[in-house]
Amino acid sequence: MPPTDKTDLLQGTLDMLILKVVSMGPVHGYAISLRIRQISREVLHVQQGSLYPALHRLEKRGWLTAEWGESENGRQAKFYRLSAKGRRQLTAEEASWNRLSEAVALILQTAEQQA
């Protein structure tokens, strides 16, 4: 069931979303994609083709650590966990994201008022 109205993610945003989801506790790839969809109320569909390379990239950068463990239904799954370095990165990205979205919101409002 491919998503029909998928919203493209800005480059780098996916990384931040993954870090955010993982920051809530150890989680495997399937759960991450599920959670992003649920939390965004089905707006954001992460392609598996993007999710897994991203996970591995973040792991390689040392922002995530990974460990094989047992899933809810008793199967072996690879669980990701946020490292201290990743936590700092997440804080920085959230701050910069907030600044950006405020700025964008400001521009949209101001432009509306002037129009």
Added chain:
Amino acid sequence: MRDRRGSGAGRDEELDREIAFHIDELTRANVARGMTPEEARRQAQLEFGGREQVKQEMREVHTSQAMESARFNLRAALRFLRRSPSFSAAVILILAIGIGADSAVFSAMDAVVLQPLDYPHANRLVALYQHDSKHQNGNTFVAPVRLEDWNHLNSTFTAISGYYTDDMSETSGSLPERVKLALVAPRFLQVLEVAPMLGRDFTAREEHFGGPEAVLISYAFWQSHFHGDPDAIGQKLHVGSFSFSIVGVMPESFAFPDRDVELWTPSPPDAPYAQDRNETWFQAIGRMKPGITIRQAQTDLALVQQGLGRQFPDPDADLTVNSEPLKETVIGGIQGSLWMLYGSVTLLLLIACSNIAALLLARTADREHEISIRFSLGASRRAIVIQLLSEVLALTLAGSLLGLGIAAAAAHEFHLLAKTLPRAQEISLNWRIVAYSLACAVATALACGLIPALRGTRRPLAHSLAQTNRTQASARSRLQWFLVGVQVMLAVTLLTGAGLLLRSLQNLDRVSPGFDASHVLTFQITGSWAETSDMAALQRRIDTTLDALRAIPGVEHAATATFLPGVPAKYQVQFSVDGEQDPNRKILADLRVVSQGYFQTMQIPMLTGRTCRAGSPTSDMVVNRSFAALYFGDSPEVGHVLTQITNTPNPVEGRVVGVAGNDREEGMNTLPVPTIYLCLSAGGPFSYYLVRTHGAPLTMADAIRRRIHQLEPNRSVYGISTLQEHLSDASFNGRLRTILLSLFAVSAVVLACLGLYGTLSYLGRMRQREVGVRLALGALRGQILRGFLLQGIRVACVGCVAGLLLSLFTDQLLKGMLYGVSTVDPSTYLGVLGLILLVAAASSVLPAWRAARTEPTQVLRQE
């Protein structure tokens, strides 16, 4: 948890499992939504998308980026080499010479100085000397009983042993051949920790007096006399008047105390003739216990010797113990020369580096456009620097391989050159040398590539594709000039060193030795220390031999001497004059034992009195002029009685019968020292024979050998050589280091000139436009020419002055290698200054002339 950094296959499997889990979960969710299992799995796979593609992307995250870029850089480097073959060839050649020479000298350094001796735990081996603190007595050999005492009483050595060598004649051939025999104290092989290759070490019984006569033979002796037959063990060996049983064969590499020794046999310390504490027999060697420093060992032995001094006041109370690493003893004083050469050749490599750095600097400037494009395509500065460096590394690696090739090809010549070095046979091209030259390649790549690479890439992005920026060009040429200055400076340093060595050689050649070394043949005749028990018989034997020699047609004079004149060998002794001993004034002199006819053979003039006479009493003495001037003052020389001050049983005593002219018996580079000649044919069993011949000395060799064989069939003549050859051997190391240093200096000057030439040419090209404009505005070509010329000479001057200042320090290292010239010789320094300015001017003229010939119209049209 699995190994996440595992092999590629392990990782692949892990990726698969991770993906499979995801698809399974999707399938499960689909089933929960009411799909059939098959439909659920199909949908899940569809949703996941291209599985292989995802895997590939994940794999790429992990593939090492370093590997990728290394391959890229290598390709780029090879492209770079191919694109400019002549530039590459020049750089590779310069580096090949630089690295090749450096590696060759390093191989000698490594084998002679750095590597431990070829024995297990060789750093625990020391040479031990006794020293007579009260008497000026150069003898450092140790009595057998004292050696045994040292061995029993110390607590820091696993064993102490000793050796001395003797000659024997082996008479199986048509003429007797000399065989060198080492007589060794007990525990000899135990100290060296070497076992015979075949057979066994001596047994305790064989090391005791009256035990079986046993001998160990060298590998070479085994090959030449037994053709490597293992049955040699147990056979009887008849050498001279002795008969030994062969108990073992030593390994081929074993060459202690030297390569000439072919037989080793025990010298029993309990022999009745070995009990005198005044004997000086053994060169002592010891193996320290693990963890003991040489200082601790020396302190320990000093205590032992103090104890012996109380027990045996005469002579032990006067003796102290000295020690030094055995390696120092083996390699002698060659270290200084080798370090000096290694330093110079490394300096040369440094000059080559700065030369190539300047070339690369110009080259990177030419590639500015290419670098700009790479920058604008998003390459990081680091990536570009690494790429530029890997190009240089490709060059230096090629250079070092070629250099190694040259070094390997020249290995034979190098061995011939180095033949007089101790441990020369250990010099080889091994993996250490290969590793060293590869390290050289990396170091030179950094040294000559880093500055140009950093310079070439130091530019804000805004400049990306802008045209050449003039201020940058001038900054770059400043750096280039600096490098040229450095080259001149280093070249000057080498040149002054070579100049000083050359001048001292020149001085030495001009020195008149005071004796005539031409037409003198020298040789030795086998003897043994046992003969010294009857000195009168020994003297009769030598006198008979001398008479026989004098009777051979073509022989003018013949004599013996304990030491060869002009070959350094010091034997300093303290004397009293007429029985008076002034406590404030020591009378020290070199003692030389010479036979009748010595002064005629060597053509040393007699100033007063007479020379040694045939059958003269053994107490006749001749002194040289400087002895007479120093110690006799105004009193008539002849008639004084000189007595050796010593604690040995038979002090040398004699009456002065004549005064001879001064001569340089201690070597050409040593001023005549006060010398006493004792008139005695037999100073020992191994005196040198000196024969003055009518014709070429070596043509007499055969006649002499045959005559000696007639006279004494059991003795052999060995070491036949001219005195002049001995003299040139004695100065060979000095000559060798002068030749090598001069070679390095000349190469350095050539490189510095090339650097100057290249830089000025480059500058001429860079400033073509400016020159064109100036010429168009009416400047004279002569002015332009002068401008360029002066620029080159100015840099050379600054470099030269810096180099001369540096020389003031570096030339101090040559102290002790110079003769008749000070380390800060003004005329040498001025000569170097003149030479450098001359060659600097010469190498600046062509580029300056070319720059001045620029056609203004042509340049302006190009713009």
